[in-house]
Amino acid sequence: MGRKRFQHGTHTGPATVRTVADLAGVSIASASRVLNGLGGSPELSARVKAAAERVGYVPNAIARSLQAQRTGLIGLAVADIGNPVYVQMMRAIEQEIAGSGRQLLIQATNAHTANETELLRGLARRYVDGLIMSPLRVTEAHLHELGRTAVPVVVVGQLPDETPIDNVRADSIAGVALAVDHLVELGRTRIVLINGAPDTVPGAHRDAGFRAALARHGHEPVGVENGEFTFDAGLQATRRLLNRTRPDAIFAANDLIAAGALHALLEAGIRVPEEVALVGMDNTDIAELTFPRLTSVDLGAAARGRKAAQLLLSRLDDPTLPARRESIAPALVRRESA
Amino acid sequence: MGRKRFQHGTHTGPATVRTVADLAGVSIASASRVLNGLGGSPELSARVKAAAERVGYVPNAIARSLQAQRTGLIGLAVADIGNPVYVQMMRAIEQEIAGSGRQLLIQATNAHTANETELLRGLARRYVDGLIMSPLRVTEAHLHELGRTAVPVVVVGQLPDETPIDNVRADSIAGVALAVDHLVELGRTRIVLINGAPDTVPGAHRDAGFRAALARHGHEPVGVENGEFTFDAGLQATRRLLNRTRPDAIFAANDLIAAGALHALLEAGIRVPEEVALVGMDNTDIAELTFPRLTSVDLGAAARGRKAAQLLLSRLDDPTLPARRESIAPALVRRESA
DNA sequence: TTGTATGCGTTATCAA
């Protein structure tokens, strides 16, 4: 036989429906109904509510979840919770999710691909009803796991075209074109790109978009520097560049790189934007903090987050929906640097 | 009578221990044991593992949690997930928590006190085994709820002295003194404070610490401007200040304000640090992004987060521990602005 | 070592 059942009256620890029911002198079924606002005679309801109040009853969400087969938790897997772009996205997602009465379970993957697939295996059958993820690069392993998750997943970022998974993406090619067009309109002709890692999806798109946009205007790149998507990389790359040539405009692959480039320009005594115009990308808070402030291309991180959350919520409502693919249009935000 | 039990064989949906047990031709108890690495003959173990692999079995964490009375989730309630200080703290906490095999459930409270008490009521009996919270101001309502939570709580921030709750705090008074001492050592005598909201705990401490430190050196404040803890407030306040007087040093209550102050100084053609030295506070990433870079007082946000996580983890190990109170020492990080 | 049966706390079904 199994364990002996506790004597109800002597049961200690946090209050359960049972505690409330015993105290009110009703069945746990009745207690549960009253506590959930489903029926119950006025007299019985009053007794139950009083008992619940008296013992400080709070429903155990775990038990409720086991019964309901849902937790009300949405997972968010993001490479770096400190990256300003992700911060914008997280804020938007958080707001949207909170509006639906759910909570966000944020998980940092630290860019480890192994982590991400592990996460998919885990989270998908763990505590979350759905998952939003923004992988840096999508591997075969990702796709494999994505195919067999038990809960709906929305991917923010590039995904192979035929993948039957809800997907929200930025149009960074169009975004780069916005920046280049603007610089050309300003009369700049010697334009360079300070890029991040060219073997990432964002890096590759920045490079391709830059060359295509310049070609459209009949220009050649005066230079392209590759590195990381960081302040330091932007600083170093721009120093290298200035040793070699003198551009009249710089397009930086993100605002961190742009801040580094600005630093290098200013320390070299170059005036921005008079001598060198500078355009960043992502339109993060950083663009407001520098002097001069950065003109930057907004790839719609917040809008992507909001849309991703909406896609997920709608799928939770109706799991039969076909896979959707949304693209967020970029916008140029003009400030003083170009 | 209740619902009819499903026929095991016909049961569809995600695989459970039952699915695995049936497929392997063993009892669910044996299946469970093997899956948890507790005994089982080699032959039986092999059959169970093969079955589990075959159906892609992943344990249901909710059911496991209900049985184990723990979720492995740690809640983190923070006012603003975008604030760089909190980002540093979150990163440190996340690392520490992950190291213990647990996961972080991050919740933004958006500075609504009502939200925070609601959160305490909710989270405390919901999905988390413990809670770290960093309230902007601690009210009576907070303390009341903190007294009756069912799970351990660690508060990062100021708490009344006798409160029997694990607590980690910064020493901002000592931090302000570090900044003022440094400016005085540089030979500056006309020092002003650009503060945030003076009716918050941090704001009040900045103000008191500033006046005390100056007095120690026999100086009077040349000016104190109050506002918010934002870039814009710092910008406006510094513009107002420069209309009225010309200091030779500015202490800003945080890095955002310092960035705003720097902007105001540069647009007025004032050289930093030659004409006006500038010291910020919090030593966030922002301090690295400006030109010149900001000298800033590190109040140890990361260290506080790490310590808070350690306190919580140790309490989860041993709930009988007495309440602890830790204070993190500040440090001045010198860069170019002072 | 293996199987049977019970309980974790909740909601839902059915009968009274």
Added chain:
DNA sequence: TTGATAACGCATACAA
């Protein structure tokens, strides 16, 4: 309207 009880999926005490 109310009460008895099954079931969510898992782990474990106990018996075989």
